[in-house]
Amino acid sequence: MEKQTITIGLPRALLYYRYYALWRTFFQELxxxxxxxxxxxxDILERxxxxxxDEACLSLKIYLGHVAALVGRCDYILVPRVSNFGRHRSMCTRxxxxxxLVRSVFRNSGQEFLSxxxxxxxxxxxAAAFLELGRALGRSxxxxxxxxxxxxxxxxxxxxARVQKYEQQYRRSGLKVLIAAHSYVIEDPYMGRPxxxxxxxxxVIPLRADMVDRDGALKHSRELSSTCKWEISxxxxxxxxxxxGDVDGVILLSAFPCGPDAMVNELIARRVKGVPMLNLVLDSQSGTAGVETRLESFIDIIRFQEGKL
Ligand code: SF4
Known part of the structure; x- marks a missing residue:
């Protein structure tokens, strides 16, 4: 009998937003x-x-909902462990x-996971991790x-290509706001998209602090903190x-409760002066109406300060 194609499930949350081109190409090429x-x-959020x-951050809750949505629909669900890229280059402990966590939560589901x-x-x-991953899937x-x-x-x-697209936005005329958020927060349709x-x-032109040349950003991060150890922060x-210096305001956008953001956003608020700043923390109860009211006041303040209101 002809062997069926292996299907790998990718939960559309957390590191998916950083690695989807890598994961998709890797598995398809195999x-x-x-x-x-x-x-x-x-429905995904509630699941x-x-x-x-209760103590899990909103991003992790959403992630588990995405895993649940894939259970039974694929041979394996990819759940990587990414700890660090070296000294002072750690990822959040989540x-x-x-x-x-995922293996424990879904232990009775019959679903296989891949890591x-x-x-x-x-x-x-x-590179070594992917070599091992491919071998585990039976490839040479x-x-x-x-x-x-x-x-x-x-x-x-x-x-x-994405960074270039954002770089072009800085050249547009109009009010610009830089959003500081993890990619899985800002791109999620339930969290940052609204x-x-x-x-x-x-x-208003929304820009993203995380959409910059990563090596350059790691060097420039020292201007604000020489001790921050979280890679994405x-x-x-x-x-x-x-x-x-290129924007009219900064929005710090976080998922509740986020340990790294609680510290780093406080640091940003203390060290980045001279630009209006809004701290928005999203939880599962935040309705878009409350968020829009705060955004509306923030934009009014910027326009008022710039004499445009
Ligand atoms: S960095 Fe914050 S939002 Fe992201 S996984 Fe960790 S605690 Fe959750």
Missing amino acids: GMEVAVSGPTDR GTALAI FESTPD YEVDEEQKKDE PKDVRRAYKLAKKAQAAHYK VTDYLKRVG REILGGIAMHR
Whole structure:
């Protein structure tokens, strides 16, 4: 009997927004199919909230809802463990615990999970992790190396194109607001999308602190903090350092309760002066009406200060 194609499930949350070009290309180049969960909606949020402990951040609750939406629809669901990219380059601890957490939460589902581990402090880099991942799926080292190489190229090209698109936005005339948020917060249809949609509706150009050259951002992050150890927070800090002079306001957008953002946003508020700033923390109860009211006042304040109101 002909062997069926392996289908890998990708939950559309957390690191999906950073790695989807890499993951998709890697698995497809190895002859597999990928199944991505649909955009976050109320049902996904409620399923995730029911599965998570109360203390989990909104991003993790949403992630569990996406995993639930994929259970039974694919051969494996990818749940990576990404700890760090070396010293002072750590990821939030949630990214260390998700594989164990997901396996425990879905232990009676019959679903198989697939993982890889990046922990450069322990000499486990991404290339080695993907080689192991491909081998576990029965592919030859040669095929896996080739697929990984193509996947890295696709990821770099995809990210570069997105950064260029945002760079062009800085040259447009009009009121610009820089949003400091994790990609999985700002791009999620339930969390950040209503914020960017609102800003566009009222004629404001939303920009993203995380959409900058990552190596450059890591260097520039030192202008605001030389000790911040979280990789994504450092990229965001670097983006703010690079573009704070190009925008009319900054929005700090977080998912409740986020440990790294609680510290880093406080640091930003203390060290970035001379630009209006709004701190928006989203939880599962935040309705769009409350968020829009705060955004409306913020934009009014900026326009008033600039003499445009
Ligand atoms: S950085 Fe914050 S929002 Fe992201 S997973 Fe960690 S606690 Fe959740």
